[in-house]
Amino acid sequence: MTEYSVVGKPLPRVDGIAKLTGQAKYTTDIVLPDMVYAKLLRSPHPHAKIISIDISKAEKLPGVEAVITGKDTFGIRYGFVDTPNYPAEERPLAEDKVRFVGEAVAAVAAVDPDIAEDALDLIEVEYDPLPAVFDPEEAMKDGAPQIHGEITRSTSCAWEDWGVARKSHSYTPVNNVASRVLISYGDIEKGFAEADYIREDRFWSPATSHMAMEPHAIVANYNPFTGKLDVWLNHMAYELKRYWLSKTLGIPIQKIRVHQTYIGGAFGGKAVIFDFEVIAGFLSRKLGRPVKIVLTREEVFSSCRNSIRFDTTVKTGVKKDGTIVAQDVKVIVDAGAYKGSAAVAMFLSHQFSEPCYNRRNVRHEGVAVYTNKNFGFAKRGHGAPQNRFAVDSQIDMICEDLGLDPVEVILKNLRKKGDVLPNGDKLESYGLPKCVQLAADAIDWKQKRGTQRDKNRGVGIGINGMFSGSGYWPFACAAIVRLNHDGTVTLMEGDCEFGQGADTTYSQIAAEELGLPLEDVNLISGDSELCPMNYSNFLSGGMFVGGGAVYYAAYDLRQKMLKVASELLKVGPEDLDMKNRSVFIKARPEKSLTFGEILRYSIQKHLGDPLIGIGYKKAVPEIEFYPSLSKGTGRFTDAYGLAAATAEVEVDRETGRVKVLKICIADDCGYEINPASIYGQMVSQAVMGMGDALLEEVIDEGGRVINPNLVDYEIPRAFDVPEIMVLNGCDYEPKGPFGGKEAGECARAAVIPAIANAIYDAVGVRVHRVPITPEKLLNALKGKEGRR
Amino acid sequence: MRDFEYLPTKTIKEACSLISQYKEEGKILAGGQSLITLLRQKLISPSYLIDIKGISELNYITFDEKNGLRMGALTTHRAIEKSPIIQKKYNVLSEMEKSVASVQTRNWGTIGGNLCSADPIGDPAPSLIALSAKIKIVSSRGGKTIPLDEFFTDYFTTLLEPDEILTEIQLPSPVAHTGVVYMKFSTIEAGIKIVSTSISITLESDRRTCKDAKIVMSAVAPVPFNAKKAGNLMAGKKINDDLIAEAAQLASEETNPTPDVHASAEFRREIANVLVKRAIKQAFEKAKIA
């Protein structure tokens, strides 16, 4: 393998100085001259007609600059899923009725945030409460309250812009069904008929919060003279926000600029457009002044997206030796008041399973149901955590029933490198078998499995797979590398830095390709006006797509420089190499040129060509349009990230409290561009997965979130972190930059079943609903599994 | 947050005179570690905030064998945690303080402020009650000293009249052959308490017979309370596993927990039983060597 000098090294992060000295600016830190602050009035009712809204008192409060309601924003529609068959139904402010507690009803802009808040108290809304429904199975029954009437064509539909000729039409939900998926291949009946053993089990995953440290925020500044809207906001790909802002506000896309800010954590939760972002833009245009909105933590919990509630029934048929021959998965998603990304999550929970086991005959059916609750969106693994908890828990149960070893059964059922999945995706890199082995060995599986029940200790395992980007319209990314006259380069790439380390790893890729030290790469990222097209920062497309574009841009510049240098040195470009800030003749390294000399020559002799490299990449080059989610057909990704996790726990039988002793994660991210960064991603997912398994749930009652703060919504803290081992299960990905692919999302979903299975190994009982709280486990130990 | 007049004070007298002037319209601010959250959420909006944190005469820790420990109400949690005399003589307090909220809160928050906010899941109250703490309350009308046990009347409510200020916490000198422990149960280490208990066991000189037992519980009723039936059961008896189990059972029956987002009432009661059992055992072991 080639010896690299920049990639593969745990170099310090390039955003480090800014972040460690307090200079890094986040949206919440942005202050503009003449700025006003807006607050939103939110519905106290889960389902109610709005009879009237009286804003006159609020408008008269000194310091209030504007008050708007659904009348002002009437007709604006948007949403993440916005297809010809399923038009988007979200709106910035409620119009005729409210559908969940926390839905925005009015907004106030004032000279200071306290005045804006006081003004909210002066708005009088008369509601007529309607019967509400909170349970998806209840909601599907005849006679249940209907949450949506006809959903007409959205104002922000993306399809026409991307050349899809299909006409969109309205959609009227029946029995509150928001969307369905049905994916199948093989012959499920035949599969079960061939099985020696069949089990059916049901598992539940609740809504959990992304709990990014920075609450959602925006600063929007509309310039009435130029018609330009400048925004600073929390995002995960500026093209998405820019697109939605353009469509909802009717401002041409080239007139909207998303400025670079650091983003205080995202985990999927900030990719989509929010009510308050549209409102900020709307108010700024109305006032001709900058408008800032920072949500409270309570708003983040109850009005922004949480993860998606899954109720999963898995039926699996196996041969005596544990070989899976059929799997039938039925998912009911409690979508909430709007569909959010429910349809996508139902599909992904299937597709992320595909690179894991070869299940031979598969049926995956999902229905997403409207209820009068806050709705959901992607969270780190988007559908995989919910599905892996169900599937890998059940594998563990089957092994128990048949007296088999889970690690052996998992290894037996894994896909093989080079496999082509039923949808056509090919596993060109596949480190999962290695990951399973590494994770099992690290936890001392052979010694510890099934042998420590007398000490109430146990070990468990889980696995997962994840896209490296996919074809959400148009899911492409470009990068530019320009050569500077001092021999350094400037890299322009759109991905925003929300903690994942994109700024650093992308700079490393460019530096390596160009033979430069990391500090010679000047980076401009996350600014929609300074960087080229970018859609790669979610669905774990960062490294594979964004990093890929950077690689190709650097490669392009390298070729151009070599060509110029070959003229100067009078040898062929193939005889040259680039290292240590210079281009030299391979056979005679003393014959070299600095980059500055190359640039000068190019400008002097090549019509002023300043040597600019351009690169671009698409997640799946073969597909032009968004593939079908509801049928699961079509190509989705060119590379899957893979992970296995094991955990060891100790249970206090008298209290039901679980102490996680150790978590081991083995991950296949293709190649570790920055090993320290990968290590950070894995530890992060170990701890987040532990929170999912044991602690976290956004609890609602009567449609209201009853733990919308960091006191009542507990996440792991410094003291709770167990011993964590991170193991490198990489398998070189031929299509990735230096072999790299997904790293940031996959492992979380493997950790959850690992812990659940370890608990079973320790005490012999199983809780079917995460989080496995002390109370639930104690009840299970006493043979009465309850909801709590 | 709504506007208020800010009135910093330097002496107890000054503070008493201001609070007797404004009564319900005024509010005493010490460390403010829970008060400022309430102000920010506009759940309370006093017109006058009387800041007593600058009263240096309320910030002290003294000890002598005869009178025991005296702590000014403005002693910070951190000062209690780090006090050598408390570590030596009332170790349970310094250990307990280590788990009060976070270092940041312990640095600024005061013991008096903590007791006056009367949060039913507050850490210090159970241990202080187990140590037979008394508190001194003053107002421009005079002063009084009452057992801490009687101070709390309901969720977030105390006996304190609107014009009164808590000034001192008093603990008697440690009694021989006594072991005191504090134990709590939460889902995560620094999580919200589902149950907590502080237990004081005093043994006869045979080191096996219980002379006196205090079983104080919190988070399982509107106020921290001394489970007297359980304590009385133990007094005069030789301590063994059966007695401990019986006492724990009795103590858990004395609870009156409310279900909430963290736990059901039944679960709280069960955990109370387990926790009390464990804590008595530990206190017994400590008492044997004390």
Place this chain on the structure above:
Amino acid sequence: MLIQEKFLVKATINRVWEFANNPEEIGSCVPGCEKIEKIDERRYLTIVQAGVGPIKVRFKFISTITEIDEPKHIHLESQGADMGKAGSFTQKSDVDLREISENEVEVSYISNINVVGRLATFGERVMRAQAKKIGEQFIRSFKEKIEAKKEIKS
């Protein structure tokens, strides 16, 4: 939050029914009740003062009786808000009377109370405890009043 209680009252079922349907009498049993007023046959306006420690609220709400089955069952829905804007709430209650003997009635109620706003953020545990306490006080004075009156009459 769901609050469920069951208790016995020593009185005839008609007496209990009559008592429960008299705004003044019932109001006198609600701790902190400042005012209870009949708007029309099915609707009542109530102002109740409540509080937790330093937090004081005054709820003004309208209750509507949506189902009535004399003398056994009432379904009642209320909605209102704190007059200081600390929060608003809705409530749905079912009250059922069951004759145990000629002079003993079992009263059971299920109340689903939903509080939103700043008050709700203060903490689920406190809200719940407070509702439970108010319920307990209500039952106590309800029993005392009915049973005391009965004694006077007899």
Place this chain on the structure above:
Amino acid sequence: MEIAKKILKVKVNGRPYEMLIKPKTTLLQLLRNDLGLTGAKQACMDNSCGACTVIVDKMAVKACSVLALQVNGREVTTVEGLASRDGKLHPLQQTFLDFHAFQCGFCTPGKLMSAKAMLDENLHPNEEDIRRDMEGNLCRCTGYKQYIDAIKAVAQKKEGAK
């Protein structure tokens, strides 16, 4: 009622300030809004996340839960005052950088200040001390491990230098 502003005298990162402020101004608002020191962050509303941690007279405190007027006459240090003016990072900052002890960075200034106060007070913290003293600082990205290791390394280096 128009509330009179009050005079506040405070030293922040070594610089003296004298200003008129509304009594309800929190220390965090003072730093962020009045002084433009946005290193300390607000991430919760209830004194539970630690992202706003600054040092007042050698003590780590949560700036969101202290009134600005309560620090009258005191000395405040924020993350902006940690590195020296010549561009040399504080050992904690340098070690956080070396250890990848941060990701999104939003909670990092608070963590640095908690860690600084701890190390200034406790010369020999063991891992348990570090974890306990960092309980008040929530983090969602790092999983805590890398910065606990970083603080441990700084403590050991300090000890070694003795």
